[in-house]
Amino acid sequence: MLKLSHPEYFLPTVHALEPGKVLSSGTTEPQLIRGVCVQTGKKSDYVVKYIRAQRMSPEASGRELIAALIARELDFNVPEPVIINISDEFVELMRGKDNFQVASNSLGFNFGNEYKTGYYPVLKDQPLNESMILKLANLYALDIFISNADRRMEKPNFLTNGDDILVFDHELAFGFALELSFLRNREPWLIRDTDRVWINDNFCYNRMRGNQFDFSTFTNKFSSINDLFWNKLETILPAEWLNEQFFTIKTYLNTLIGEADLFSTELNRILL
Template structure:
């Protein structure tokens, strides 16, 4: 997807038409469906019902914001959409396991374009020279947004053998749940190492050459224009004070990016 600050960026609003299979491996059972956009174009999308486990208005906001940040930092990520779930669509799911979630999700839900011909990045799979730079940037990105949900059990990445594309970020920005927040979020605390060391890419990228200067420059894309554009794109009913807290933390990392890169070097060396 393109950066949201690009002049031609539009976040599609999709009307759900017909359901297909659900993804049983997901904790919240995302559903593959066919939908239509405002121009009458049909396509296949994956929706994460707002009423499913681990989902909520705020989780939808975190999903969307994480994708916006990833694209802004030139990380390959699934293209997001907003999926409208109607009562008629819910009735099509009667007898389906996902009905119980859809029935609590009338209205706007987070979704993404369905990417075909890509496969999951397996924990046992070695990275080739094409995939390595993507993997390194993904790890650095996850560290910045404090995403503990990319593990060997749940990589949340797909590949065509060349690029790696990421998805699934409702548990990102884990600092919002901290009782005692880190006053210097650009520094990695001892407690953070518990989830950092479980990241499925760390062992694959450790000790490999990486352009830390170039990655540091990507933080410059998270300027005030980005945050204003992101806030305007997120449905109002999804917004809460979590948005401002996320903005504050990421901005502090941007303002102290040199110190963050030092921490990143320690982990990746």
């Protein structure tokens, strides 16, 4: 899968064709659908998170897309993010079925991703090999980087096939953007005591705590989150999703990236 920084990358736009089952595992009640990609003409299965579902909005949809593209840029395995167009014709096919009302209120662009199979949950106390430990250590670092409070012990929001992990569900990422500006961390490379409340419930943090890691491989990849990345991201975000939140996220993360070495130290400090 191409990263946003690749010259040939495009954000797929998908027309929803056929509704499938509602995936009841999520608060946002994501739904499996069949759709066709406008750019390629290829039909495939996707998961849509309706923009008017519980906990979703244009801002939440924007956070999903921004987080997915950042994670891919940092070499995480993320389902291909797409924009799914919900039409009146599609909604009519859902009449009398689950999610009809929320879909009918979500005409137009919605966040979605490709549907991937062959991945399974990691159990709370499941033994991990060295490769998996390193992957979860980097996932812990990603969650702190994007202030993602929604990878909890009871709902880790990642799956594994034994060799790799698949990460998803980031509508609550960039929690700093939801804070009043005067309460926002002025030194985002430092982890505040107030942030420890959600970090203490982070699945990866709990599996990694008590250990120390070399996070330089992770932070060295920050160089790809640059002006080219942000400028291209700004051009592909749906207009309704491009608002003050985008620029808050951009400014905050750029400030953190400027102190990447100190951030690495902080990641280890709170693991002790």
